[in-house]
Amino acid sequence: MFFWTRPWTTQVLVALASSDKAMPTIPEWIFEVWMDSFLLLPLAIVVGQVHIRLSASLKLPKAVRASLPPAIWTLLLQCLFSDVFFRLLLWSVAGLVDLQEDTIIATTDGWKDHWGWNGPFILFTVRLVVAILGVAVGETFFPLVLTGGIACGKSTISKLLAEKAQFHMIDADKIGHQILLPPWHEQLNQPDALVTPNDSVYVRILETFANDADQAAAAATENNDSKLGTAVAGIHDKHPLLDDDKNIDRTKLGARIFATPAERQKLNAITHPKIFYCLIKNMAKSLYFGNDKPFVCAEVPLLFESGALRYIFGMVLVVACTETQQFNRLHKRNPELSVEECQKRIESQLPMTVKVQRADIVLWNDQDYSSLSSNNKKEEESDEKKKGAPQEEDETVKAQREAALSKQVDKAVRMVRQKTGGIMETTLSRLMLLLSASVVLSACFKLFTGNV
Numbered sequence: 364m365f366f367w368t369r370p371w372t373t374q375v376l377v378a379l380a381s382s383d384k385a386m387p388t389i390p391e392w393i394f395e396v397w398m399d400s401f402l403l404l405p406l407a408i409v410v411g412q413v414h415i416r417l418s419a420s421l422k423l424p425k426a427v428r429a430s431l432p433p434a435i436w437t438l439l440l441q442c443l444f445s446d447v448f449f450r451l452l453l454w455s456v457a458g459l460v461d462l463q464e465d466t467i468i469a470t471t472d473g474w475k476d477h478w479g480w481n482g483p484f485i486l487f488t489v490r491l492v493v494a495i496l497g498v499a500v501g502e503t504f505f506p507l508v509l510t511g512g513i514a515c516g517k518s519t520i521s522k523l524l525a526e527k528a529q530f531h532m533i534d535a536d537k538i539g540h541q542i543l544l545p546p547w548h549e550q551l552n553q554p555d556a557l558v559t560p561n562d563s564v565y566v567r568i569l570e571t572f573a574n575d576a577d578q579a580a581a582a583a584t585e586n587n588d589s590k591l592g593t594a595v596a597g598i599h600d601k602h603p604l605l606d607d608d609k610n611i612d613r614t615k616l617g618a619r620i621f622a623t624p625a626e627r628q629k630l631n632a633i634t635h636p637k638i639f640y641c642l643i644k645n646m647a648k649s650l651y652f653g654n655d656k657p658f659v660c661a662e663v664p665l666l667f668e669s670g671a672l673r674y675i676f677g678m679v680l681v682v683a684c685t686e687t688q689q690f691n692r693l694h695k696r697n698p699e700l701s702v703e704e705c706q707k708r709i710e711s712q713l714p715m716t717v718k719v720q721r722a723d724i725v726l727w728n729d730q731d732y733s734s735l736s737s738n739n740k741k742e743e744e745s746d747e748k749k750k751g752a753p754q755e756e757d758e759t760v761k762a763q764r765e766a767a768l769s770k771q772v773d774k775a776v777r778m779v780r781q782k783t784g785g786i787m788e789t790t791l792s793r794l795m796l797l798l799s800a801s802v803v804l805s806a807c808f809k810l811f812t813g814n815v
């Protein structure tokens with residue numbers, strides 16, 4: 364019976380510790396439970412995570428998901444590991460110690476003798492509880508991700524998800540902004556900061572995007588053997604990317620990197636690993652501590668472009684609109700950008716159609732609720748007057764847009780719940796189901812072995 368199989372870790376340790384049937388010095392049951400958790404818990408976490416991802420991405424029907432409780436998968440896998448690894452390890456250490464298989468079996472029998480017919484039942488129950496615990500942890504670590512093209516409406520949807528659907532949102536753009544700040548910036552020392560001073564890439568950006576090679580080299584040399592403050596002191600006044608407060612001016616940096624793909628790659632090579640690291644850190648923190656909202660969702664504009672990032676998330680929500688709408692919204696929001704610059708920013712990302720294809724859930728934001736659209740004349744005047752400055756939004760239009768988008772958001776939340784089978788809500792019912800199964804199996808075992 365698989366639940367009788369001793370985990371390979373226990374078997375090998377018992378085997379190594381025993382030259383002639385010696386039992387481990389700690390009480391057998393503590394040893395057993397500890398070794399079980401040692402192997403089972405990480406295994407169950409992985410199974411929980413894989414299960415939830417398969418459910419999301421393969422769009423498995425609910426009936427199939429319900430019929431394969433992940434804790435059972437965990438126990439089956441453990442059983443397989445027990446057998447395969449145990450035999451492999453036994454074989455590999457056979458030359459080092461005088462091992463005989465009956466030594467180990469005898470120890471297992473000793474354990475059985477100690478607990479009588481309850482042995483398998485207790486062992487199975489312990490494993491079950493550990494497996495369920497691990498699966499629950501694995502499934503809970505199921506961050507959602509919201510992405511989409513530039514200016515499609517991610518922030519608008521993100522705000523609605525946070526306010527109306529109890530989503531805890533983590534914004535990768537915000538992390539991207541904070542890592543550009545100098546390490547001594549007060550914002551990085553606030554309790555709600557998403558990054559720490561150590562995560563700052565300020566100096567690296569200044570070095571990489573310095574005006575000429577000499578300046579970069581000088582800054583780099585100084586940086587190696589002096590404190591950070593003095594390292595950048597030499598380039599502060601002249602550096603083309605700094606504003607009057609000696610912070611990196613994102614408008615200038617943006618103009619530079621969106622104009623040249625090579626420059627953009629240089630920036631991405633510095634910022635993306637840090638954004639990746641800070642995202643994981645913040646998500647882990649929000650998933651397990653100090654967050655009482657049912658869903659954790661990261662807003663990551665360059666999810667598909669960045670490659671590896673995709674694999675830390677479960678379900679992908681894509682905000683989409685038509686390409687014309689995207690261009691118009693970007694141009695309207697950033698009137699300082701020329702038509703060509705807007706085009707370049709859009710082209711620096713994967714096309715909208717590809718993002719839509721790769722989505723698990725698409726949130727269409729393709730109804731146009733433009734600010735001032737109720738009054739075209741006013742809009743034209745305003746366009747003229749306000750050239751170069753972002754436009755204020757009409758409150759009525761904003762409210763209208765949010766009401767329309769709320770329906771999309773509700774639909775998306777319903778789909779998230781359906782596809783994952785409710786995540787947290789089902790954990791309790793699984794626990795009940797599996798505990799009943801353990802009682803039935805134990806009864807079968809008793810009948811099977813004649814220990815009635």
Ligand SMILES: CC(C)(COP(=O)(O)OP(=O)(O)OC[C@H]1O[C@@H](n2cnc3c(N)ncnc32)[C@H](O)[C@@H]1O)[C@@H](O)C(=O)NCCC(=O)NCCS
Pocket residue numbers: 512513514535536539540543613614616617620627630631634635638663664665666711712
């Ligand atoms: C280029 C920078 C300085 C522009 O700052 P700015 O405040 O003007 O814009 P903001 O950060 O709000 O970005 C607006 C949008 O531009 C797009 N965008 C930003 N960086 C990039 C990039 N490297 N490649 C393609 N698109 C990008 C995204 O859709 C983003 O939502 C800034 O975006 C940045 O530091 N980017 C590099 C870090 C990054 O890749 N951030 C995206 C997080 S996944």
Ligand SMILES: Nc1ncnc2c1ncn2[C@@H]1O[C@H](COP(=O)(O)OP(=O)(O)OP(=O)(O)O)[C@@H](O)[C@H]1O
Pocket residue numbers: 511512513514515516517518519520536664692693696728729730731732733734756764
């Ligand atoms: N349905 C809509 N109708 C008209 N304008 C809209 C609509 N949705 C969003 N907008 C406007 O489009 C602009 C971009 O929206 P938003 O900032 O939410 O997009 P984003 O995807 O977060 O942008 P970015 O990629 O730059 O972070 C904003 O000025 C917003 O007011």
